[in-house]
Structures are given as C-alpha cells and as structure tokens.
Amino acid sequence: MFGKKKPPSPVDSNMDKQRKYEALVRAYHRDLYRYAYWLCKDKAISEDLVQETCLRAWKSLDSLQDEKAAKSWLITILRRENARRFERKQFDLVDIDDYSGEAKVSDDPHHQTEWLQNQIMKLDVEYREPLFLQVVGGFSGEEIGEILELNKNTVMTRLFRARNQLKEMLDESTDAKGVNNG
16 A cells, blocks of 8 residues: 555556566666676676667567566566676686774765665675665566566565665674764
C-alpha cells in the first residue's frame, strides 16, 4: 500500500523496434551511466560500457519480453559488458599502500558522503552490489535478484549483512575518533 509507485514503462509492445529502442535509451541512459561509473570510476570507460550496452540491447531487443522489466534488463546487460571487459583485458598488478584507514572523520556532509562511499567500496562485491542497486538504483529485492541472478532471500540476506558491516565500520570509526580526541 505504501510501497514505491512504479513509473509507467517508457515502451510498449505496440512500438516498432526503432522507436522502442530510442524510448529505452532516452529513459534509462542516465541510470546506465551512473551504474557504469559506479562500477569502474572512469568517465571514458563508463561511456564505452553504456555504448556497448545499448548496442547489445539493440541486437537483442526482441528478447525483452516484459517492458516493465526494461531497466533491470539493461542493467543486467551492462553488468555482463563490464565482466567482458575484464575477460578481454590482462591487468598489470602493482602493490600499493592503503592509506584509507588514516582518513579523518569529519562533520562536513561532503566528507561524510565520501567516507561512506569508501566504506561501501570496502564491502565484498557480493554485499556491495545489491546495496548499491537498492540505494542508488532504487530496485526492489526481487528486481535485484533478477539482475544478479539470485533468489530474493539471498538478496535480502546480503542487504542485511551489508548494512550490518557498514554499521560496524561506523561504530569502529566513531570509537577511534573518541580515542583520538580523548
């Protein structure tokens, strides 16, 4: 009754392929870019991922059965495109020192947001990704399950654990701040 109201689908089954594709891109391009940027933290790679996602979506547009699931369908394509990026590329690994533990906790909202994003990035991907999809993408547990190819109970468990881990990190940070200031 009080749940989020789903916006109407930007496409319908009566549209021709070109119009359906254009409506999808227009409706979800910003969400795709935001998710791609979150995944790789690089503007150019994000743009490439979105372009590849759109190309794949065009090629397989006939496989989109339910127009209401278009956003999660596109996000799934983007995730797979990102995974392909790692399959194709061999990285040179370098040892670096991690100075993130030395960051000071600040009351400034910008620094708090930055600190929280850093803590979220420290979570294992199995917890980080569902949390991001829920908080930033606005997806339900069921939709996240479809995107990540998991059942809803697994998604809900991972979301619960992600929040608990963030709470523990916040508690540790608060305790450390109290010790440093005391």
